[in-house]
Amino acid sequence: MSSTNPIHTSTPIHIADLNAFENDDNEVKMRSSTQSSQLDVLTDIYQEDINMAIWQRELPETLQNSISDYVKAYPAFQVKMTVTPESALLSINEALRNRVSHELGENIAELVDMFCCLFELERVGLRLSVLDQAMCPKFHVDKVTCRLVTTFQGIATEWLPHQLADRSKLGLGSNGLPDNESGLYENPQDIQQLNSGEVALLKGELWMGNENAGVIHRSPALKGGEQRLLLTLDFSY
Numbered sequence: 001m002s003s004t005n006p007i008h009t010s011t012p013i014h015i016a017d018l019n020a021f022e023n024d025d026n027e028v029k030m031r032s033s034t035q036s037s038q039l040d041v042l043t044d045i046y047q048e049d050i051n052m053a054i055w056q057r058e059l060p061e062t063l064q065n066s067i068s069d070y071v072k073a074y075p076a077f078q079v080k081m082t083v084t085p086e087s088a089l090l091s092i093n094e095a096l097r098n099r100v101s102h103e104l105g106e107n108i109a110e111l112v113d114m115f116c117c118l119f120e121l122e123r124v125g126l127r128l129s130v131l132d133q134a135m136c137p138k139f140h141v142d143k144v145t146c147r148l149v150t151t152f153q154g155i156a157t158e159w160l161p162h163q164l165a166d167r168s169k170l171g172l173g174s175n176g177l178p179d180n181e182s183g184l185y186e187n188p189q190d191i192q193q194l195n196s197g198e199v200a201l202l203k204g205e206l207w208m209g210n211e212n213a214g215v216i217h218r219s220p221a222l223k224g225g226e227q228r229l230l231l232t233l234d235f236s237y
Contacts, residue, residue: 029212029213030049031049031050031051031162031213032049032050032051032162033050033051033052033053033054033161033162033215034047034050034052034053034054035053035054035055035056036054036055036056037055037056037057038055039055039057039114041053041054041055042055042114042118042199042201043118045118045146045201045203048209050203051162051202051203051207051210051213051214051215052159052200052201052202052203052215053200053201054194054198054199054200054201055198055199055200056195056198057197057198057199058197059107059152059196059197060103062101062103063101063103063104063107063152064153066100066101066103066104067100067104067152067153067229068153069100070096070099070100070104070229071130071153071227071229073099074099074130075130075132075227076130077096077128077129077130078127078128078129078130079095079126079127079128079129080125080126080127080128081095081125081126082123082124082125082126082236083112083123083124083126084112084116084122084123084124085109085112085113085116085117088108088109088112088113088126089105089106089109092104092105092108092109092126092128093105095128104152108126108128108231111148111150111199111231111233112124112126112233115148115233119146119235121235121236123236124233124234124235124236125233125234125235125236126231126232126233127230127231127232127234128229128230128231129229129230130227130228130229131154131219131222131227131228131229131230132222132225132226132227133222135219135230136218136219137218137219137221138174138178138179138218139158139160139165139170139179139184139216139217139218140170140171140216140217140218141170141204141205141214141215141216141217142202142204142205142214142215143204143205143206143214144204144205144206144234144235145203145204145206145207145235146201146202146203146204146207146235147201147202147204147232147233147234148199148200148201148202148231148232148233148234149194149199149200149202149230149231149232150197150198150199150200150230150231151194151196151197151198151228151229151230151231152196152197152229152230152231153196153227153228153229154196154222154226154227154228154229155193155196155220155222155226155228156193156194156195156196156198156220156228157193157194157200157217157218157219157220158191158192158193158194158217158218158219158220159191159192159193159194159202159215159216159217159218160184160185160190160191160192160216160217161190161192162213162215162216164185164186164187164190165184165185165190165216166183166184166185167212167216169182169183169184170184170216179218184216193220196228202214202215202217203215
């Protein structure tokens with residue numbers, strides 16, 4: 001991990017209101033999100049009432065330019081693999097076939113190292129894809145412990161604040177209706193969106209104590225000709 005952005009304990013900036021709902025045991029759960037330009041904001045994911053932590057980073061212009069060139073040249077690029085902190089850089093550069101600056105491989109390898117360090121993992125599942133359409137167009141929750149998401153280029157992941165969503169309208173509860181008609185949310189302005197370059201940790205349904213509280217999110221709709229480069233990291237046992 002880059003020594004310029006160590007994870008340490010400080011008080012980050014918290015955003016988003018809290019939401020309360022009752023589960024089958026009548027237990028009221030509260031969930032919120034947090035964001036900061038400081039990397040250590042990601043450690044907030046361990047707080048019980050936090051189900052999303054956002055590191056508001058900005059990518060260097062040199063990296064943005066090289067990514068743009070790569071996406072134009074290889075619009076169908078996709079790779080899925082399991083890596084360790086030690087193998088990540090070599091594996092990523094081999095997958096990219098050295099056709100983009102090493103800066104991207106180094107950036108992703110640092111995220112792998114950080115993710116493994118934060119959750120004491122020996123390896124992670126990595127997926128890097130160029131997308132020209134929404135991969136998961138409807139709002140949903142993930143059946144995972146925690147997922148790292150970052151969009152290196154293009155519009156980024158959309159999500160709903162916990163207190164503004166009717167979770168009974170997810171999945172089959174939508175009765176086949178699109179999100180804007182199902183009753184999942186009341187106002188389109190309720191929909192939040194990450195910025196390109198930002199790194200988010202999304203707590204899923206399998207995080208202990210987070211049942212019925214996973215982050216509600218979806219892939220953004222892309223207009224004709226738009227492309228995005230998406231990275232996700234998942235626990236791998």
